[in-house]
Amino acid sequence: MLVRNLTLRRGRNLVRATLVLATLAFGPGAPARAGDAIFPPGSRFGFEPPADMTLSRRFSGFERKEGGATVSVVELPPNAFAELVSGFTDANLLSQGFAVEKREEIKIGDNEGMLYTGEQPADPNASAPAIRKWILVVGAPSVTGLVIAQALPDAETEDSMRRMVTGVSLRPALTLDQQVDALPFRIADLAGFRPVRVLAGNSVLLTQGPKDQMQNLEQPILVLAQAVQQPPTAEQRDGFARAALASNQTLKDFVIERAQSYRSNGVDWHEIVARAVDQPTNMPVVVSQTIRFNPDGYLRALGVVREDQRTGVLAKFRELVDSVQLK
Secondary structure, three states: OOOOOOOHHHHHHHHHHHHHHHHOOOOOOOOEEEOOEEEOOOOOEEEOOOOOEEEOOOOOEEEEOOOOEEEEEEEEOOOHHHHHHHHOOHHHHHHOOOEEEEEEEEEEOOEEEEEEEEEEOOOOOOOOOOEEEEEEEEEOOOOEEEEEEEEOOOOOOHHHHHHHHHOOEEOOOOOHHHHHHOOOEEEOOOOOOEEEEEEOOOEEEEEOOOOOOOOOOOOOEEEEEEEOOOOOOHHHHHHHHHHHHHOOOOEEEEEEEEEEEEEEOOEEEEEEEEEEEEOOOOEEEEEEEEEEEEOOEEEEEEEEEEHHHOOOHHHHHHHHHHOEEEO
């Protein structure tokens, strides 16, 4: 999904997007330590997890080795704190499957925080039990942290989860190079692109051109994201790739020019090139989506360029993607 600026008008969408992390299924990069805190690769937020929780390979955070408990963290712009707190009403959270029992203003070091405690109610039509949940929003001068924790009954105690969430530590901002180095993949050939922003510890936004902040798609952009989850079977991959492309909320009116599966250097790939319309600007664009399928997940690359700038750019997208090496 392409990154959008946060606005108060999108408060409900922000609530919905951030709570997507809470739907991660229960089931390593090298951790950085500061004192007793362990920081997920590339993250400014560190935790002291219980002995049975380790760094996750699926998201920025931790999960219980035997399954049943997760703690994830997302970094957002500093102005997101007020937007999240105002948007996290009981009604909004309940609509996303989180019934709030208690909300508390707390201090995280010198920074303000709001802690929400509650549960995802049991589904009366299924055998799944209620899930305990904690959401912490941390507001610092340079960053907002969103921590989402959840645990099945008997997986972790209430005290251990609350202690882990409220004991979060914040370290100074990492340089962009440090964040890129912490990604679970490396890019051997940037093909004229450069990284602009690292997202969630497993994704990077790149562009071709001098501007970091772009309006009207002035420059081509490319997002690389790794997902560690069961990949689709060979028969499902074309449908999976088309559904992934269509799910993009900033583009519409897709017209596929080509879609193909292929094998290169012992790796299975799927590539789609399509024309589309950028919804915010109504501008015609060309989209290149390449997915590399691995035994334990997949790497997805999504490139977007204005239609009048497409000459030569699709080849550069492909050159960069072909050079990506998993760590």
